[in-house]
Amino acid sequence: SRVGTPCGRGSSLSAMPKTAVLKKPALGAPKPKETAVRKPAQAPRPKEAASAKSAKAKAQAKAKAKAKAKAPAKARASQVKPAQTKPRPATKPAKGSVAKRPAQARESKVSGQRRLKQSAFPADNGPSLRWQRSVALGDLLDRNAIASVYKQMHFSDVVGDRPWAFDLTGIKKGLLRFGEDVAFQAEILGTESADGKFFEWSWAQRGIPSELVQSAQALRSGQGLGGNDRLPPEFMESQISMACVTGTELATVACGLLGAACYFHGYLEGADTLVLLVVDPEFPLRVPETAGDALRVSTAIQHTLALEWVENHTLALDSFMQSLSWEIHAEGDVRKYVLEWGRIAFRMEFDRQGKLRQMDTSLVPT
The missing domain is CATH 3.30.1450 (Beta-lactamase Inhibitory Protein; Chain:B, domain 1)
Structure with a gap:
């Protein structure tokens, strides 16, 4: 046979010097004793040991399975499972029970607003949660709703589509103007938050002059209530979730209890909405009804x-x-x-x- 050489020409093994042929096995081959020790003749022994161990493990597992099958049900039930590292998924509360919410969910996310009192109306946590108004407030709303809407229809006829302005701290404090020719004295009942989540009474807010919160204070003290009427808890809470009651509904009741002419919402883009109560005695009244x-x-x-x-x-x-x-x-x-x-x-x-x-x-x- 022929093999390649560094110069690229072929040569035969017989033509090569004998010393070259004898030196190769002498340098590369191990000694006879080392060859006998390192040969893979004993390599199967670990495999045999492993197979023996696996066979023993299988036999033990089979014996345990038979013992478990023969064991009574009580013995099997007494075995305690290892503790789970992952938390179990939340389950729905039983019917009639109240699900507990995390404490941080009760905090208002509205900037500049006070926290809701935990004993009254917690913060709204989502569209699925609806807090009902109190029975006392519901009765007052029933008795004053239609009359208030009737007043608002007349108020709309008086002011029309004129632009509005309200003097909060100026010389003409509390003056609600519509255009250049219509103006009435008004007070601040409260404010609705810009995101529409909370109503806050004016008496609970800083920066509002005391003379402009008289109507809100009157409701808080129970003015206008009859002998059988109960003071709604909403009148005593500084801040209320609008999922429970809106500023419009509170203004509707205020118009009836305090004999106000009407109410007005002062909308400001990106800011809280003013809920004003018109208390001007000079407000033009409706003439008696005719056919x-x-x-x-x-x-x-x-x-x-x-x-x-x-x-x-x-x-x-x-x-x-x-x-x-x-x-x-x-x-x-x-x-x-x-x-x-x-x-x-x-x-x-x-x-x-x-x-x-x-x-x-x-x-x-x-």
Whole structure:
């Protein structure tokens, strides 16, 4: 055979010097004793040991399985599983129980706002959480909702679409202006946060002059409440979640309890919304209702009930009609409201839950 050489020419093994052939095995081959020791003849021994160990382990596992199968159920149940390193997923609370929330969730995220009192209305944690208003406030809202909407309709006719301005700390403090020709004295009931999450009463805020928080303080002290009325807890809390009650609903009740002419929302882009109460005695009042005003009364009723603020329709309509000095005639589920001198009559039917089912308007024959 031929092999390659460094010079690229072929040569035969027989032609090579004998010394070259003898030196190769002498230099590269190990001694006979070392070759006998290092040969892989004993390499299978670890494998045999490993197979023996695995066979023994299999036998032990088989014996344990048989013993476990023969063991009674109580013995198997007594075995304690090792503790889990991962936390178990949260489970839903049982029906009727109250799920606990982390303490940090109760803190208000609104900049510049105080924390809600933990005993009253916790902060809203999401759209699925809805805190109901108190029963006392719900009753007051039922009795004053329609009358307040009726006042707001008149207020809209008076001011129109004029731009507004409010003097907070100037010379004409508390003056609410509409354009250049309309102005009324007003007080600050409170503010709604820019993100629409919280309402805060004016008496709980710094920087508002004391003379502009008189109406809010009056509600806090229970002014305007009747002998059987209870003071709503919302009147005593400095800050309320608007998932419970809005500034509009509180202003609606304030108009009725304090005899205010109307309320006004002063919207400022990117800032808190002012909820103002118009308390000017010079505010132009409505003339007594005539036959032509039946549409205004009907619109106020339908608009208020469409807001779904009112729970007791019968109470709401009775209170509204009494505020307009209308006579009330009740026959079972049918109630008739008559303004005798104006010859206007409303006939209303209610269902068993007290909800308005049908309303008809007519003129009383002379």
